[in-house]
Amino acid sequence: MISSASVSRLALATGRRTVQRAAALVPMARAIASHNSARAFSATASAPRHILTASSVSLKNNMARFYSSKSYPSHITINMPALSPTMTMGNIGTWQKKVGDAIAPGDVLVEIETDKAQMDFECQEEGYIAKILADSGSKEVTINQPIAIMVENKEDIEKFADFTVADAGGAAAAPAATEEKKEEAPKAAEAPKAEAEAPKSSDSANAAPSRSDADRIFASPLAKKIANEKNISLSELSGSGPHGRIVKADVEGYTPAAKAAPATKAASASTPAAAPAGAAYTDIPLTNMRKIIAQRLTESKQNIPHYYVTVECEMDKVMKLREVLNKASEDKYKLSVNDFIVKASALALKAVPEANSSWMNDTIRQYHTADICVATSTPTGLITPIVANAESKGLATISNQVKDLAARARANKLAPHEYQGGTFTISNMGMYGIKHFTAIINPPQSCILAVGATEKRVVPGEDGEVRTASIMAVTLSSDHRTVDGAVSAQFLNAFKGYLENPLKMLL
Structure with missing residues (x-):
């Protein structure tokens, strides 16, 4: 007979061992948690x-x-x-x-x-x-x-x-295992029935024209993955699953010998398409960049209420100042007209900060720095490298940075922070002889400046005389949700003032 004292001692000992085991499991749990942590x-x-x-x-x-x-x-x-x-x-x-x-x-x-x-x-x-x-x-x-x-x-x-x-991974393995079990279950049930082979063949034969008529191939996800890994076309397989569905066993049981006839058919079918006589077009595959351009600009044009304001600027003083500065550069820089445009835009944004903003649905975000995006054409599409804090940079610094960014953009070597973001965009087509155009806003920015070519014109002078001047037209596309017409006019007046008196940009 066991005394009550013995029972108490036994319970106490058992409790101690339970606590000791629980304590021993703590560092083990920590080790497992650390072992399963994400790697960077x-x-x-x-x-x-x-x-x-x-x-x-x-x-x-x-x-x-x-x-x-x-x-x-x-x-x-x-x-x-x-x-x-x-x-x-x-x-x-x-x-x-x-x-x-x-x-x-x-x-x-x-x-x-x-x-x-x-x-x-x-x-x-x-x-x-x-x-x-x-x-x-x-x-x-x-x-x-x-x-x-x-x-x-x-x-x-x-x-x-x-x-x-x-x-x-566990999340990917579970559905795959489930799919495999689902496929194997019907086959296991049909295995003892030898007489079921004929109906199965009949189902497969009936399924083929059905897929052809609907231009669709019925296959399990696991069968598709295996076929893709083995470079097997599902159109060449006959499904043994329910209603002619292609399952894992159909793909794994496929042999090269059975592929010979379809391959010949595919080759003969592709011959006229490979070199059609007198083809009037060429299909160019889309790059990822071209897809994003199409998506973003379509959304911009559909969702942003654009309006356009144009002003003409006299560029003679910019041309003279550019010539003087380039002669004194000692090959350290070579200024372009576009460098003056970037600087003038940045200073105009500081003067009219309402134009340096973005629509944020419930707020209007106004930026404190002028990060100017310069639209650059590359073999794969348009990209907009950023001259950050352009208002605080000199013309020589802007010139060298724009050239470096453009070169690396064409070589597909830009880092994400060098083309993502920005507060204002400039698109200059003047070098192509384009006099005037309107540009699509690059969201979430509110404005983009379209710059045309500089051309000589006869303009009124003093005392009723006429003179020739170099005139450049620029058009500002604005988001009317954030930038009213008066704000656009103020920005363009400030921009025009800096270009027609470029020495103010050096102060």
Whole structure:
């Protein structure tokens, strides 16, 4: 018989062991939490290099540790980063590392083409590349899509040879496993029924014309992924699933011998399209930059109430001052008319700050500095590098900075902070001989200045005489929600005053 004292001692001992075990689990839990914490990546422009801040790149989404449902070793999934506010997808450039390569903090993993520039994606961790999920040249890779797998132990690399996007992370693995089970369940039920083979073939035969008529291929998500990885066209497969649906087994059971007939058909069908006689057009693939330009400017024209105000400026004094300053430059700078326009715009914005603003839906944001965007044409589209704090910079500094920004913009080498933002834009088409045009506002800015060519004109002089003068027309496009007509007129008067008396810009 057990006494009450023995029971008390036993309960006490058990309680102590429970507390001791709980205490021992605390550091273990902390270690696991630390082990599963997100790892940081950074993205930089190719030349020169600038580290992006955490606000530009989501650390958790771009690199995190996962434990796969298929019993893969501990690994880190590297996702496609968002390198700019307007970026929804990007293109994979050249991978600087291959499977098996060691990675050290600061190493460049891959080049990524955003909507505006080519960026280097840097690693800030140690490890080894185990699997590349998006090859060089991959187009339109969506944000947060897995692009590579990294491991800490070199011996784990070979275990990821068959790793796919579906296996990347717990969230991705679960739907894939569910889909696989759903596909295997109907087949398991049909396996004992040998007589079901004929109806299955009949269903497949009936499904083919149905897909053709509807111009649609019915396939499970897992089958599509596997077919994409193996470069197999789903149009060449016959589905064995319900209603002719293509499932995983159809893709994995596909053999090159069965591909011969469709390949011949595809080749013959593509022959006339490859070189049509007397083609009257050429289809040019859209770049990410061109897509963003189309989207933003369409939204601007549809949503912003534009209006336009034009003024003509005499440029003779600017021409003379430019000539004098360039002769005294000792090759340290070479001023252009556009440099004077940038400076005059910045000073006019300081004089009329209402024009230096943005519509923020519930407020109007008025900026304290004049960050001038200069529209620059590149082979892939238009980009607007920024001359920040232009009101406080001299003409020589503005000239050299604009030339440097334009050169790197054409080479696709700008860092995000050099083209994102800005408070006012200048679009100068005068060098092309364009006398007058109107420009579309670059949101969220309120104004853009369209600059035409300078031309000689006969104008009234003193005492009824006539004289010749160099005249340049500029047109200000304004957002009527933030900038009233009177404000536009005040800005253009201030701008005209600086250009017609350029020595005031040197004070």
